[in-house]
């Protein structure tokens with residue numbers, strides 16, 4: 001049975017801080033919290049990428065998911081390069097005359 005996960009589970013990513021060395025659990029915009037040497041800021045991470053160390057606070061930097069956003073090549077409706085689609089259309093139109 002492929003039951004949908006309960007709604008509460010979908011928000012678990014938002015609560016869990018990620019640390020340097022961990023892999024991004026989900027693609028999106030992450031809120032970066034440093035150890036006091038600079039203001040919080042946001043970065044984009046793609047699912048599976050490793051969170052980096054900070055050059056100043058090293059491992060004392062945390063990444064919190066701020067906005068989930070699929071990478072364009074991971075989206076189920078966005079598939080393939082435009083060049084390939086145009087080439088296929090050209091081939092199809094030649095066949096039909």
Ligand SMILES: [Zn+2]
Pocket residue numbers: 034035037054055056057058061
């Ligand atoms: Zn830092």
